[in-house]
Amino acid sequence: MSRFAMLALFLSLATAGMAADYTSASAASEKLVAAGDAAAAVTLLQGALGDCPAGDPGRECRAQLQFALGYARESAGELEPAAAAYEAVLREYPDNAQALANLAGVYRRAGNAQNAATTYERAAKVDPAAAATYLLAGAEVLHQADDHESAIKLYRSAMRAGSPDAAPRLVTMMDRWVETAADDAERRWRLQRSSEVADQLRRDGTIGPALDAYENIMARRAAAPDIASHALAAWTETHANAQSLTAGALSRLPPVSEWQSAFLAGLAATVANGTWSFDASAFTNDLERYAAAAAAKAIGDQLVAENKPKEAQALYREALSRAPRPDEQDSSDELSWRPVVYLDAALQLARIAQATKDDRLFAQVEDQLFDQKMAAYRSKNLFAVQRMHTVLGTIYAERGEWKVKAGNPYTNATFQLEKALETAALRQEKQPSLQPLPYLRTTLAEGYRIQDDQAAARKQEIAAAKDYLDLDSIDSAQASLRRAAAAQPTPEEKQSIDALQAITNYRSVIQKGTSTADPWKSPATLKLDDDFVSRQKFKTYSDLGLRAQQLGKEKQAETYFDAAIVAVQEQKVVPKSDASRIQQLEKYTLTTKRKTVAKLPSLDTIEIKPPL
Amino acid sequence: MNRIAASLAIALLATTLPVLAQKPTVDVAFAIADGHLYDKFSPANEAAISTKVAADVSALLATAYPLFDFATRPASNHLSITLEDRRADSGVAPAVVLTLKTKARVLVDGQPFLSESIPYQVMFRGDEERGEPTGGAVAFAGEIVAALRNSVTTNSSGFVTGVLAPINVTTEVFPLPHQRVFVMPFTATAYLIGRGSRFRVTATGQSMQAYDLEAQAGDAANPSDVPAKFQRGLCLSADRPETAVAQLPAEQGVRADGVHLLKYDRLIPDPPPIPPSALRTNRGGR
Numbered sequence: 079m080s081r082f083a084m085l086a087l088f089l090s091l092a093t094a095g096m097a098a099d100y101t102s103a104s105a106a107s108e109k110l111v112a113a114g115d116a117a118a119a120v121t122l123l124q125g126a127l128g129d130c131p132a133g134d135p136g137r138e139c140r141a142q143l144q145f146a147l148g149y150a151r152e153s154a155g156e157l158e159p160a161a162a163a164y165e166a167v168l169r170e171y172p173d174n175a176q177a178l179a180n181l182a183g184v185y186r187r188a189g190n191a192q193n194a195a196t197t198y199e200r201a202a203k204v205d206p207a208a209a210a211t212y213l214l215a216g217a218e219v220l221h222q223a224d225d226h227e228s229a230i231k232l233y234r235s236a237m238r239a240g241s242p243d244a245a246p247r248l249v250t251m252m253d254r255w256v257e258t259a260a261d262d263a264e265r266r267w268r269l270q271r272s273s274e275v276a277d278q279l280r281r282d283g284t285i286g287p288a289l290d291a292y293e294n295i296m297a298r299r300a301a302a303p304d305i306a307s308h309a310l311a312a313w314t315e316t317h318a319n320a321q322s323l324t325a326g327a328l329s330r331l332p333p334v335s336e337w338q339s340a341f342l343a344g345l346a347a348t349v350a351n352g353t354w355s356f357d358a359s360a361f362t363n364d365l366e367r368y369a370a371a372a373a374a375k376a377i378g379d380q381l382v383a384e385n386k387p388k389e390a391q392a393l394y395r396e397a398l399s400r401a402p403r404p405d406e407q408d409s410s411d412e413l414s415w416r417p418v419v420y421l422d423a424a425l426q427l428a429r430i431a432q433a434t435k436d437d438r439l440f441a442q443v444e445d446q447l448f449d450q451k452m453a454a455y456r457s458k459n460l461f462a463v464q465r466m467h468t469v470l471g472t473i474y475a476e477r478g479e480w481k482v483k484a485g486n487p488y489t490n491a492t493f494q495l496e497k498a499l500e501t502a503a504l505r506q507e508k509q510p511s512l513q514p515l516p517y518l519r520t521t522l523a524e525g526y527r528i529q530d531d532q533a534a535a536r537k538q539e540i541a542a543a544k545d546y547l548d549l550d551s552i553d554s555a556q557a558s559l560r561r562a563a564a565a566q567p568t569p570e571e572k573q574s575i576d577a578l579q580a581i582t583n584y585r586s587v588i589q590k591g592t593s594t595a596d597p598w599k600s601p602a603t604l605k606l607d608d609d610f611v612s613r614q615k616f617k618t619y620s621d622l623g624l625r626a627q628q629l630g631k632e633k634q635a636e637t638y639f640d641a642a643i644v645a646v647q648e649q650k651v652v653p654k655s656d657a658s659r660i661q662q663l664e665k666y667t668l669t670t671k672r673k674t675v676a677k678l679p680s681l682d683t684i685e686i687k688p689p690l
Numbered sequence: 691m692n693r694i695a696a697s698l699a700i701a702l703l704a705t706t707l708p709v710l711a712q713k714p715t716v717d718v719a720f721a722i723a724d725g726h727l728y729d730k731f732s733p734a735n736e737a738a739i740s741t742k743v744a745a746d747v748s749a750l751l752a753t754a755y756p757l758f759d760f761a762t763r764p765a766s767n768h769l770s771i772t773l774e775d776r777r778a779d780s781g782v783a784p785a786v787v788l789t790l791k792t793k794a795r796v797l798v799d800g801q802p803f804l805s806e807s808i809p810y811q812v813m814f815r816g817d818e819e820r821g822e823p824t825g826g827a828v829a830f831a832g833e834i835v836a837a838l839r840n841s842v843t844t845n846s847s848g849f850v851t852g853v854l855a856p857i858n859v860t861t862e863v864f865p866l867p868h869q870r871v872f873v874m875p876f877t878a879t880a881y882l883i884g885r886g887s888r889f890r891v892t893a894t895g896q897s898m899q900a901y902d903l904e905a906q907a908g909d910a911a912n913p914s915d916v917p918a919k920f921q922r923g924l925c926l927s928a929d930r931p932e933t934a935v936a937q938l939p940a941e942q943g944v945r946a947d948g949v950h951l952l953k954y955d956r957l958i959p960d961p962p963p964i965p966p967s968a969l970r971t972n973r974g975g976r
Contacts (some may be wrong), residue, residue, distance in 0.1 A: 104966045111965075138971055146966035153963070171971050176964045183963050215961050242843045243956050250886030250955045286845030290953065297930075322848060326808055330851065333931070383776070553823045 100139040104146040116154035123147045141170040157188045175205035191223030206665040210241035221251045245287035253294040265301040273305050285320055293330055311369040318372035319417050341366055352381055352389055354396040365412055371401035371419045391430050397423035404462055405453050421469050428473040464501040471495035480525040495522040512651045514545035532565045543578050550655050555582050581614050588621045609650050616645035620659040639666045710876050714758055714857050715765035718744045723774035728824055735827040742831040747838055754842050757881040766795040767857050786815040794856040810852030812841040850954050863946035864920040870935055872946055873911040874924040883907050886955030889926050896943030904930035
């Protein structure tokens with residue numbers, strides 16, 4: 079439709095006394111812009127704006143027309159009047175995400191990166207559903223304006239909001255930043271920042287971009303050999319623990335002939351030959367020592383897959399002797415959060431000893447692990463104590479050693495796993511936290527059944543079902559309850575099983591999306607502790623609220639979300655598995671302006687420590 | 691698709707020319723390893739799982755890597771996905787993995803050759819989750835696709851190196867040997883190729899010497915330097931290995947035999963303005 083036809087249509091509607099309302103004017107203006115006639119759109123909208131009622135009744139009219147005016151002005155390249163129009167929308171609706179996003183775009187086009195980024199951040203706050211897009215756009219603006227430090231922060235916010243592109247773009251930006259350094263001193267400083275960013279990505283579990291960042295640093299090793307060496311060790315550890323340390327991965331590193339690095343030479347030979355080839359005397363720090371041990375363990379795993387247990391055993395032995403001991407690792411900021419290679423290697427050696435019936439090897443591993451357990455007790459490190467009991471219990475369980483043997487009460491799975499659970503309870507008492515340990519409990523229950531202790535097995539299965547429900551593993555919870563119910567429970571246990579079964583059934587139905595009815599209106603007689611019930615209520619109501627929202631039942635969704643907020647406020651500890659539910663509630667409270675928002679637990683303070 | 695995403699897509703379409711005459715097509719197939727713990731579905735359900743996984747993974751990869759076409763119909767490149775036990779865990783309860791293998795059609799000395807990738811593994815279920823119920827066919831297929839989506843999201847570089855790198859993107863390349871540059875027959879915006887992207891270029895000199903180079907995505911070609919077809923085309927600047935780049939002859943006569951994606955940095959276009967018809971003053975505004 080031509081400009082004149084559009085205007086004629088609009089005017090004819092107006093003169094005919096028909097509803098040539100603001101929405102028609104806005105739609106007509108959009109068509110004019112699409113037809114390339116932004117100027118006509120501006121004229122049309124300016125005329126229509128005068129017809130908006132004054133005061134509150136005209137609010138919607140003014141906002142719609144000002145927004146359309148901003149769009150038309152922006153399309154015509156008139157950035158200042160466009161910004162003024164979008165600001166006019168924001169005077170009517172200060173939290174309108176679309177006006178904020180378009181205003182940010184105008185600032186971006188005008189070269190005002192700071193204002194653009196701040197405005198995109200505001201848009202992200204008021205529209206969490208589109209936050210990832212807005213935050214990434216803000217980061218890109220800052221990136222293009224060479225405001226790297228601010229861009230790092232915004233890329234990280236975009237990552238947290240779920241943007242899959244944010245981390246790779248952050249890595250690209252850091253590399254370009256290093257590339258454009260004016261001199262060696264500046265390049266070195268930028269490489270140091272890149273290294274910090276890479277380490278943070280690794281720590282967050284954003285493995286692919288972290289590896290890219292380390293590779294970029296190594297490619298620019300001439301400016302900072304020490305930083306490149308750190309990148310190599312961190313790259314090795316990352317690949318090793320991700321089970322992806324292969325010749326193909328190594329081909330992405332500088333060739334050994336071009337980089338005189340003892341660590342790289344050792345790594346390349348270990349991967350190529352499947353034998354320990356590092357020069358341990360050349361390790362310059364704990365990370366290199368740890369990375370070499372992790373590499374040995376990873377290559378050992380590959381050799382097991384190739385049915386070469388003897389060669390694997392040699393590498394696991396090296397890993398066990400070279401890896402930092404668990405207590406050493408715990409006390410190092412750089413290593414404490416990484417997998418404990420020492421224990422992984424010990425576990426693999428124990429498995430090989432079992433498969434090859436090598437009792438001498440098993441005794442050696444056992445001795446080393448008991449020594450480490452004693453060290454953990456001596457240092458009163460309860461986390462390490464729990465971990466050592468768990469590893470020993472797992473090893474004995476895999477060997478089927480459940481009963482006291484040769485008068486030694488410690489060398490069996492029952493003792494070790496019971497101690498692991500006792501220590502977990504002690505830790506929980508000292509510092510309120512939630513540690514669902516269903517796998518340990520079901521393993522221990524299996525051991526009790528082998529020893530024909532049905533009462534102890536039932537107790538663990540019931541506890542495991544609760545843990546599974548805390549972890550949202552509904553099917554596994556059902557399986558544990560079935561096993562408990564089949565083992566002649568006491569009347570009191572039967573009540574607990576029935577109550578848990580009822581919760582499991584509700585949650586299963588909700589998960590399958592077949593009902594939005596409130597299950598807690600007719601609760602079973604609950605023989606369960608209050609905090610557990612609050613956690614389950616929170617999960618149930620959050621999920622029901624989301625389901626109702628998806629089905630367009632807004633009123634019902636509101637009721638459920640409000641109930642979820644009440645339930646979460648009753649909880650002592652919110653488990654990590656509920657992070658996405660908390661985010662969902664935050665979004666709900668923001669969009670509905672519920673006053674309860676301040677009472678929601680912060681995602682930064684919820685329990686996130688893994689059980690092991 | 692929401693309005694913002696729709697607007698973005700329209701804006702992108704307007705800037706996506708020129709494009710490759712034919713993108714490399716990869717067919718995707720899925721199977722559960724014979725005799726596996728999960729090889730228990732009826733033939734009809736197994737077929738439904740395979741179809742759904744292949745279709746959903748094709749859609750997922752097409753969005754993640756716009757330089758390639760992914761399809762469920764037969765094509766010249768193949769991506770097979772097999773659900774199996776991780777062999778490294780033999781002897782204990784093994785973790786369940788998805789093993790991806792690529793067979794790519796490439797030219798070696800002018801002859802077609804099927805290049806096979808090293809298996810690339812994606813964790814599906816750890817040993818602890820191995821025994822958990824699979825659920826119905828649709829739910830199980832969804833879990834498989836979710837594991838692959840997670841892998842693509844968290845380790846895109848590994849996926850590119852392990853799965854996509856063997857596939858030849860094009861042999862239609864215009865070399866500018868004096869600049870150590872190879873010009874592609876498409877723009878950076880056509881397939882959202884950011885400047886952090888890297889490619890492997892295999893080339894042959896006039897004396898039939900072979901070159902295996904790494905090149906970084908850069909600016910568009912200068913129109914005066916290249917034929918019309920390559921104008922605004924993405925330039926790949928060869929920079930590694932330094933010795934091979936130095937040996938690349940500066941005169942004409944260099945021919946590109948293949949271009950392979952080594953690292954993908956997605957180009958993020960500026961978000962287009964949201965049109966008035968998408969304005970919602972009753973959401974997040976009152």
